[in-house]
Amino acid sequence: MRVSDIRIYPVKGLRGHSVPGAVVHPWGLEGDRRYMVVEAASGRFLTQRQLPRMAEIAAHLGPDGLELSNPDTGRVIVMEPGPQAPSRSATVWRDIVAARDAGDEAAAFLSAALGTACRLVHMADPAADRPVDPDFSAPGDHVTFADGFPLLATSVASLEDLNGLLPHPVSMDCFRTNVAVDGAAPWAEDGWLSLRIGPVPFDGVKDCARCAVTTVDQSTGARSPENEPLLTLSLFRRKAKGRIIFGQNLIPRGPGRIAVGDEVAVA
Structure with missing residues (x-):
């Protein structure tokens, strides 16, 4: 088995991009889901579940900072907020995280693109801010603004x-x-309960329950009127408590760098 694609999503809920390789941290891939869009008033996270049009906004990490772009509203470059940035409490699921506000320009861009008042926040210290669900992890495991786990792995053959x-x-x-x-x-x-991707060992800790985000076309932001592929998945991939699954959540068990073409070995 080989790695055929590696993708990072700099901002939770926005469109990500492929990379040839990435550094693996204990909390996930370098640059993955360190930013999140939140409601301006409450600080609660926003995703494509509520706003499928978030898929129309591309987020790309480059040498000049985080670039956000949208066909209708153009683009903006956001610098990573430093210690002097305003602190803001951000809520993702049941977790409340101390985050840094990414500024008014980013907020104005996203609010215009999404049609709702929102802010962009950044997780400054993923090693300390948000523990992984203890039912599926070891003490000291942490995650960024991802739904629940540091990485998600999927199979090309399963998609086919x-x-x-x-x-x-x-x-x-x-x-x-x-x-x-x-x-x-x-x-x-x-x-995949234990595997190695290139030089990096991982634990497979929980199959990934899927939601309405899978029905959103990631190039247009349009939701499937037939509720596909979720409807078809529900016919043969439904697990306990009604969960519809596709993919395996991973927690890194060592540092390193993974790349497209790396061998994947299951222990």
Whole structure:
């Protein structure tokens, strides 16, 4: 098995991009989901669940900072907020995190693009701010603004199997994976409890329950009127408590760098 794609999502909920390789930190890939869009008044996180048009906004980390771009509102460059930036409490699911506000220009850009008052915040210290669910982790495991775990891995063969059942095929983008693996049997990722990607060991800790974000076209922000691929997945990938799964959540168990083409070995 080999890594066929690595993707990072600098801002939770916005469109990400492929990279040839990435440094792996204990809390996830370098640059992945360190920023988050929140409601201006409450500080609660916003995602494509509420605002599918977030998929129309691209977020790209470059040498000049974080670039946000949208066909309708242009682009803006956001510098990483430093210690002098205003502090803001941000809520992601049940977690309240001390974050840094990324400034009025970013807030104005996102509010105009999304049609709602919002702010952009940054997690300054992922090593201390947000522990992983203790039911699926070890003491000291932390995560950024990702839904719950440092990385998500998916299988190309599983997507191909799913697409064979769909009226219209979907791309891996709709599952917002960090690492796509080629060469495995369909749905083999369910059993990836311990694996090595290149030089880096990982624990597979929990299958990934899917939601309405999978039904959003990541290039247009349009939601599937047929509720696909979630509807088809529900017919054969429904687990306990009604969870519909696709992919395996990972926690790194060592430092290193992974790259497209790296061998993936399951222990």
